[in-house]
Amino acid sequence: MATVNKNLSDYDKTTIPNASKFRFGIVVSEWNHTITEGLYKGAYDTLIAHGVLPNNIIRWDVPGSFELIYGSKKMQEQMVNAVIAIGSVIQGETKHFDFVCEAVSQGIKDLNVTRETPVIFCVLTDNNMQQAIERSGGKHGNKGTEAAVAAIKMAELRKNS
Numbered sequence: 001m002a003t004v005n006k007n008l009s010d011y012d013k014t015t016i017p018n019a020s021k022f023r024f025g026i027v028v029s030e031w032n033h034t035i036t037e038g039l040y041k042g043a044y045d046t047l048i049a050h051g052v053l054p055n056n057i058i059r060w061d062v063p064g065s066f067e068l069i070y071g072s073k074k075m076q077e078q079m080v081n082a083v084i085a086i087g088s089v090i091q092g093e094t095k096h097f098d099f100v101c102e103a104v105s106q107g108i109k110d111l112n113v114t115r116e117t118p119v120i121f122c123v124l125t126d127n128n129m130q131q132a133i134e135r136s137g138g139k140h141g142n143k144g145t146e147a148a149v150a151a152i153k154m155a156e157l158r159k160n161s
């Protein structure tokens with residue numbers, strides 16, 4: 001199902017575990033910062049809505065989505081229950097887009113495969129700015145909200161496994 005058919009901010013609140021005991025790390029890319037700030041707000045507000053204490057949300061900024069890999073790896077070492085990696089990659093004129101998207105998706109996958117702390121992929125990979133706006137608090141909802149819900153669910157899964 002494409003995002004156009006599913007609002008990213010819609011979820012069944014009754015299925016979300018209580019998150020008041022959890023601590024989360026959020027790593028935010030500065031590239032396309034108006035978009036990544038929208039994603040951060042969606043994630044932060046959702047964590048707070050599910051009982052996470054403000055002091056238990058640690059934010060670090062990194063220059064671009066490529067740096068989310070290293071930032072997330074170091075964040076995994078901060079005694080957090082899950083990490084959310086936030087970025088926005090927008091197609092330009094060259095193949096750079098493909099390399100950044102491939103690196104960040106594989107890099108975050110590798111962190112999930114090789115280490116204990118789940119890292120959630122909150123990276124928009126859009127054809128243009130309009131698509132990014134629509135997915136960071138616009139008409140298709142907010143991928144930051146979706147990511148926070150995933151982070152809570154994965155923190156709970158990790159606790160019980």
Ligand SMILES: Nc1c(NC[C@H](O)[C@H](O)[C@H](O)CO)[nH]c(=O)[nH]c1=O
Binds near residue numbers: 089090091
């Ligand atoms: N063009 C975008 C980038 N590019 C920057 C890289 O992510 C990286 O910071 C640089 O190559 C230095 O290592 N990053 C994004 O997040 N979004 C873009 O659209």
Ligand SMILES: CC(=O)C(O)COP(=O)(O)O
Binds near residue numbers: 096
């Ligand atoms: C995602 C990118 O790499 C990017 O927006 C860079 O643009 P360009 O390919 O025109 O250099």
